[in-house]
Amino acid sequence: MNAHVYRFHVGTFECAIVNDGAFFYPHPAQVFFDDVPEERVMQALQEHQIDPAAWETYPSPYPSLLVKTGDRIVLVDTGVGGLAPTTGQLLPNLRSIDVAPEEIDTVILTHGHPDHIGGNLDSTGKPAFANARYVMGREEWDFWATDPDLASLKIPMFIEIIRSVARAQLPPIRDRLTLVEEGDEIIPGIAVVAAPGHTPGHIALRITSEGEQLLWGVDTALHPIHVEHPDWVSKADYLPHETVVTRRRLLGQAAVDRALVHMYHFPFPGLGHVVLHDGGWRWQPLVLPSANA
Numbered sequence: 001m002n003a004h005v006y007r008f009h010v011g012t013f014e015c016a017i018v019n020d021g022a023f024f025y026p027h028p029a030q031v032f033f034d035d036v037p038e039e040r041v042m043q044a045l046q047e048h049q050i051d052p053a054a055w056e057t058y059p060s061p062y063p064s065l066l067v068k069t070g071d072r073i074v075l076v077d078t079g080v081g082g083l084a085p086t087t088g089q090l091l092p093n094l095r096s097i098d099v100a101p102e103e104i105d106t107v108i109l110t111h112g113h114p115d116h117i118g119g120n121l122d123s124t125g126k127p128a129f130a131n132a133r134y135v136m137g138r139e140e141w142d143f144w145a146t147d148p149d150l151a152s153l154k155i156p157m158f159i160e161i162i163r164s165v166a167r168a169q170l171p172p173i174r175d176r177l178t179l180v181e182e183g184d185e186i187i188p189g190i191a192v193v194a195a196p197g198h199t200p201g202h203i204a205l206r207i208t209s210e211g212e213q214l215l216w217g218v219d220t221a222l223h224p225i226h227v228e229h230p231d232w233v234s235k236a237d238y239l240p241h242e243t244v245v246t247r248r249r250l251l252g253q254a255a256v257d258r259a260l261v262h263m264y265h266f267p268f269p270g271l272g273h274v275v276l277h278d279g280g281w282r283w284q285p286l287v288l289p290s291a292n293a
């Protein structure tokens, strides 16, 4: 069992969730559930067998998705790179499943946050995936191109990192960029689902093959408790109202479709289903086989 790689299939597509490492977010209760009364948060945490008093950090994985469709090799997001001693393992973990960066022909960037674009470049400042075109939502690219004022984010300690990583990692891919919008099929079987809120042009992906579906939800929800409480936004959600609207649309559709769903910051590998519960939804993590990969 390789704890950093989880392999599965969507129809005939060979997929692997490949971790870049873990980052420990401080004060998760305050960061994930902004402006929610403390006793409601405490109750939700206890229902998830989390001791609120001991919940000082949240170890988030930074998982990229690799999809081999048969004639294409696609990577979704590039991790955070070497921002922390516990990150920057995407390329070694890809090599552990015999994937070289030059083989990847399409890199899809879901949004411009450091933990999703931080591995765009190699140590010399060139695109790390030498033969790939990079794909990003048009609205998201335009947002970062304006060097936006991020002061409204309630995570002051991260604002400078967010700004500097976007400035460093996005301009060098401009020459090989394809911009996409809601409904565009990036390659056959991988379609864009607009998911604004977390950032203005944040995109999710609907991946379909042979009647099977994976909704790659990215940062639509950051913690499983957000599935039960879709109106509890985080301090990192740039547009709180749109975040809630997007969550309700994607979670509701996933429940109806019984789609396999992935959320980026959920405990690795982050796959599960959205199930109806008490008039709302609940996250049901995929039961993993004892050995994989």
Ligand SMILES: [Zn+2]
Residues within 6 Å of the ligand: 113, 115, 116, 219, 264, 265
């Ligand atoms: Zn993220």
